[in-house]
Amino acid sequence: NAEYSILLAYYFQGQGLGSMLTDYILEIAKERRIKKIVASVLPANSAMIHLFEKRGFAFDKAEMDMYEVSLNLQ
Secondary structure, three states: OEEOOOOOOHHHOOOOHHHHHHHHHHHHHHHOOOOEEEEEEOOOOHHHHHHHHHOOOEEEOOOOOOEEEEEEOO
């Protein structure tokens, strides 16, 4: 398993860099035969929630202040 995390400065947000970085990280993870990617996302971060949903991540909403997401790569 591997943990996914990125941080973009406010100036760079909204330009598609999160999507590009996510796709690149998932590609590298697959090449390295990583079986599962996990991440945490704040419920208020609608852009990242949409990004994770679009790529098929499963959501665990057990915590009210943070979602745990995961994607099986195999």
